[in-house]
Amino acid sequence: MKKYALNDITLLQYIMINFGMAVSFGFIELPAMMATEAGTDGWIPILIGGFVTMFASLVVIRLMQRFPEGTFFDMLAHYLGKWAGKTAALAFALYFLLYAYDGLIYTIRLIKGRLLPETPAFLIALMLMLPTYTIARNGLRIVGRYAEFAVMISLWIPFVYLYTLENLHPLYLLPVFKEGWKPILSAVPGTFFYYLGFVSSVILYPFLKHKKHASAGLVIANGITVLSYLFITLVCYMFLSPDEAKLIHQPSIYVLKSIELSFIEQVEGLFIAFYAFIFSLSWIPPLYFTVFCTSWMMGKQEHRPHLRVIVILFAVSTYFYLPTYDELENISQLLGVSGIAVEYLFPGIMLVFLWIYVRLRKGRNWT
Amino acid sequence: MSVTGILRRALIVIPFTLLISGCYDRLDMEEASFSLVLGLDRDEQGNLIVYSSIPTFNQHAKKKTHEIVVSSISPREGRLKSDAYSVGSFQPRKLQVLVVSKALLLHKKEWDRYLDVFFRDGRNPVTSRVLVYDGKLNELFDYHPPDKPILPLQLLGMLESTDSRAETVVTTLQQLQRELLDKGQTPALPQFALDQELKLNRTALLDRDGRYAASLTSKEAMLLRLLQKNADKFRFTIPVPKHLVEEPGAANVLSFSADQTKTKIKVSRKGDKFRYDIYVHMPVNLTEILFPIDVVVEKAELEAACSAEIRKQLEALISKFQQKRLDPVGFGVYARAREYGYFKQVQDRWVDEFAKAEFNVKVNVVLADIGAIE
Amino acid sequence: MRITSWFGRKKYAHTSKPKPYVASPIAASEPISDQLEHNLLHLGQLFTDTPDLNIRHIPLRDTGELAALVYIEGLTDKNAINNNVINPLLHRADGSSLSSITVGRITKLRDWAPITSAILKGSSILFIDGQPDAFMLGTEGWPQRAIEDPQMETSLKGAHQGFVESIEQNIALIRRYLPHRELKIRNHQVGRRGDSRVGVMYLADVAHPEVLREMEERIDRIDIDVIINTGELVELIEDNPFSPFPQFMLTERPDTAASQVAQGRIVVLVDRSPSVIVGPSTFTSFFQSVDDYSTRWSIATFIRLLRFFAFFVAISLPAFYIAITSYHFELIPVKLLLTIGEYRGSVPFSPFIEAVFMEITLEMMREAGVRLPAPVGQTVGIVGGIVIGQAIVQAGLISNIMVIVVAFTAIASFILPNYDLVAGVRLIRFLMMIAASLFGLFGIVVSLMVLTGHLIALESLGTPFGSPFAPLRLSEWKDTFVRAPLWKMTKRPHSTRAVQSTRQGDNQPEGDGK
Known part of the structure; x- marks a missing residue:
C-alpha cells in the first residue's frame, strides 16, 4: 500500500519546503505592506496571522491523518469516487500554478528592477527555468533536498542585517499600539497571503517519513516563518522613520543599502542575487506540485513531460507578456483570495464534511 | 522522433541559443563614466547647475578626473531647461559625495526633489555623503591641488577625520531622507568651505522644509553629537x-x-x-x-x-x-x-x-x- | 542522442540478466585428448604465430611416459619453472612425478578453454601422455614495478606504499591493514579479450548488501573487449557519466582504500591498474585526504575549511571578477575601484575576453607541465611565470588584477586533493565565466543553483552524493567541513549505508577535559 515510499522526504525537508514557500518574497514585501496598514505596530498582525496560520495548518494535518497512506486526491477518490479526486487535483494544480507564476514574476520584476534593468524579461525567465527544470524533474526527494540546501546556504542573511545595527532607532517602535487595536486587527488578513503554502501538505503528507511529527513540523516551519518576518519588520521599523516606512518599497533591501564594508559596498546587489535561492522556493516546489497534480489526474507516474510543457510555457509567456507592477499586484491579490479559500477554509470544510459523510455512511451500513 | 524527444531537445537548445544573445546590461567599468562627486548649485537666475567629477582611467592622463558642468544660459531657457537637466542624467551608480551649495539650500524651493533619482533607481547608492558647500561650486570643482588626491577622496578623507573627532555630523543620503521625512526631527549636514584649502568646520542645520537655517561651530557640533548619542x-x-x-x-x-x-x-x-x-x-x-x-x-x-x-x-x-x-x-x-x-x-x-x-x-x-x- | 540528457542519469534496472560468458571462437569448450601428440597438434593450431609459446618435452622418470610443459615465456617465472617443475620431474625419482613438483598451486584441467586462458595468463600447463587431464601449475611471474610512493596522492605522514599493477599485490597491501576474517573479495571477469580480473572487496558484516549487489551487477553487465585502466571501468559503472563530477573516488593509496573499506564502503580492484575504485562516495569525500587523520584535528579542520573555500574560489573567482567589473562595479569600495580602474583603463579587452584568455593559457600550461618530462617541465614554469605573467602585463594586454585572479584561482585548484574533482572544477569555471559575462551576478547565482540542483540529484551507487549536506545530516558534519577529534566519530557515515554503524567505543583520552 505504501505507494509513495520510494520518494520519501525527511522532516527537515518537509519543514524547509513549507518555510521556503511561505517566506520567499514575504521577507521583501511584508514590512512595507504592514507599515501602510498598521504603522510601526505592523509586527503585531504578523504574530497574530502566524498563530492563525498555525491553527489552519494543524487542520490540514488533521485532514490528512484520515488517510495517511495517500495524497488528498487519493483520499477523495477513496471516499467520493475517482472524479472527485480529479476535480480536486485540477483545482490544486491551478492553484499551485498561480502560486508559482506569482513567485516567478515577482522575482523577475525584482531582478529586472534592481540588477538587470535592460535585459529582456524572458531571458531572465529562461535562466531561472534552467535550475527549475534540473531540480523539479528529479522528483520530490530532490526538491526536498534543494529546499533544505537553499535555506541552509541562506543562513547568512540575518547576520548581514547585524551590520545595520548602528543605524537602528528602537525609539521608533514606541509606543506599541499607537492607534489601538483596530488597525492591527484589520491588517491581520493581509498577512495570510505571506503565509500561504502550507496546504502543500495535502501532497507531501504521504511522502513524509515520520508522519507522527507532521504537525510539529508544520508548527516549526510556521514558527520560523513568523520569526523571520518579525525579525525583518522590526529591523525595518527601527531603521526607517515611521512616515518613511510607508514610502519605501522593499525596505528589506533599502535597509541593506546602508551597509559599507571595507571590501564591499552596496551589499544589496549581492543580497538580491543570492536571495534568488530563497525566491526559487516560491516556484520550484509549487511547480512540482502542479505537475504532480496533473500527472495524478492523468493517472501517470511520470511527471517530466508535464514539467517540460509548463517550464517552456513559463519562459515563452514572459516573452509575450510580463505583468506590470500593478498587474502583478492583481495576480497577488487573486492568489491571496484563492489562497485563503484553498488553504485556510477548504481543509476545515473538508474535514467537517468527511466526518459527517463517514458518519452517515456508517450509519446507513449499520442499519 | 517522438514529441517528447523534440521537447527534450528544445529544452536544451533553445535556452543556449537565446542566452548567447545576452549582455544587455553589460557596462565595463572603465567605459562607464560614473560621477564620484555631484555638485548642485544655482546661478543668479535661480537655475540649477549640476557639477560632476568623473574619474578617468588612463595611466597617461595627468589629471585623474574630469569635470562636467551643465547649466542653462538664459533665464527663459533656464526655466524650461532646469527641469530637463535633472541630476539623473549623470550616472550616479558609484556616487560618493553629493555637494549642495549653501545658496541652493537657501533659495531653491524644494531642492530635495532632486534627490528622488537616488531612491527611485534601485541601483543607485544611498550611502553617498551629503555636504554643504559655502561658496560657488565652480571654485570647488576647479580645485586640483597637485599634492592632494582627487576631489572625492579629499572630501571623504576630510569628512572621516572630522567625524572621528565628532566635530561634525555625517549624513548619508539615506539619513538625510529619514531626517527630512521624520516629523520629529530636522536635518543637519556638514558644511565646508574653500579658503586656500578645504576646511570643514561648520555644521549646517536645515529647517523642516529642508532650507538652510543656521550653522554650528565644531564645538557645538560636538555637543549635538553628544545629544544625538551617536558618538x-x-x-x-x-x-x-x-x-x-x-x-x-x-x-x-x-x-x-x-x-x-x-x-x-x-x-x-x-x-x-x-x-x-x-x-x-x-x-x-x-x-x-x-x-x-x-x-x-x-x-x-x-x-x-x-x-x-x-x-x-x-x-x-x-x-x-x-x-x-x-x-x-x-x-x-x-x-x-x-x-x-x-x-x-x-x-x-x-x-x-x-x-x-x-x-x-x-x-x-x-x-x-x-x-x-x- | 544522449546529448539531450546531459544532466540525466541512466537508471540501472535491478532486473538484469547476468552476462553470458563468450569464449574466444577457436578455443571451443571441448575436452583434451589423452594422446600427447594430438594435444600438441591442437595447441599448435590454437597458438599460431605465437613465438613466445614454449613447449618443453620431458620424459617422466617414474613411468617413462612422455610429458610436455607448455608456457609463455615472459609471463612465467623462469626460476620456478626450472627449479620447481623441470628439475624435479627430470631428476627426482621418489614417488610419483606429480608429487615431486614443488609449486604452490596445481589444478587439474580437462577443457581447452580454461587451458588456453591459463597459458595466456602465465600459468604453465603440463600435458602427460595417456592422461585425459592436464595440470595447470601456478608459475606466474611477469615484469613488475617495485612498490613506490603514490604519484598522484602524495602524503606527508601517510604510508609510502602505493598500489602496483598486480591485483594480488594490491589485495595484499589492503589486507595488511585489515587482517580480518570478514574482509571478503569477490572475483569478476571483465572484458572478452582482456579478461581482467576485477576484485570487489568489502567487509562482509559492515557493507550494505544492496549496495554490494548494485556494484556487482553493474560490473557484470559490462560487455567490452578490454579494460586497460580503472578509469575506463569507472565510466562504465558510474551513475551519471554526463556529470562533470566524479562519482567514484579513485585512489592509489592502500591506506586510503583500507580506511574506506573499514567505513563500510566497497573497493573495486582492477588487475593491471594501480588505482582502485571506492564507492559509494560522496561529494565531501573528495575533500578528505589521508593526512587529515594523522595531523592534529584542529589543524586538519582548518585545512578542510581551506579546501572548501578553495573549491568555491576555483569555481567562481574569475566569474566574480567578470561580473563585478562589467556589471556591478558599484559593489567595489571606491579606493579599490580607482585602483582597478587604473589598471583596466589601459587594457583593450573586456574582462570576459581577458579572463578566458588567461584561463586558457593557464590550462595549457598545466597540461604542458603534466605531459612533459620533469627536466623540460621546468621550462614551462619559466615561460608561464616570466614570459606570460610579466610580459603580458607590461605590454598592457591583460591587467594586473586579472593575473592575480588567475594565479589565485590556480592555487586554489591545486589545494584540492583529488585530481578528478579538480578536472570537473576547471570545466565548471568556464561555464560560470560565460554565465557571468552574460548576466553578471545573477548569472553566477543561477549557475550555482543549477550546480546545486545537479549535485543534490547525483547519486553514487544509489546513495545520495550530496550527503551529508543534502539530505542534511548535521551529526555527520564531523568529517566534512571540520575534522572532529577521532574519538567523536563513533559512527560510520550514513552515506556508506553501513549495516554496522558503530565504529568505535569511547576512546577519548582520560584527562582534565573529560
Missing part, C-alpha cells in the same frame, strides 16, 4: 571659573578627552508643554591644564566647574535650537515614543512645540584620569 568620544577645551586659577594672568583653560559618555533623555508633559530631562554622564581624562592647580586636592571643584561649563554650553545650544525652530537632535522622536497622543496632534508644527519645551540639563563630569603628571 561617545569627545575632546573638549573649556574655560574654568577664574577663582580656580590662583596665578593671575594665567589662561583659565583646560582640555580633556571623554570616552564612554552616556546621555539620557527623558520626556514628560505638563499640559501643552513638553519637559525634557537630560542627564549626561562623562568620565574624562585630563589632557592639558594651562594653569597651576593641585588636581588631587581640588578634584571636586574641578569636576563641578567642568560640569557647569558643559551644562552651560548645552543649554545655550538647546536654546539656540529653540530660537531658530530647529530640532536636529530629534527630541520629537522622544516625544512621539512617550507622549504619542499629544504628539500626534502637534506633529505638523512640532518645531513650534519644541520651542516652547522646557529643558533641564544635568551634567556629571567625573575625572577618571588626571594624566601622567601632577
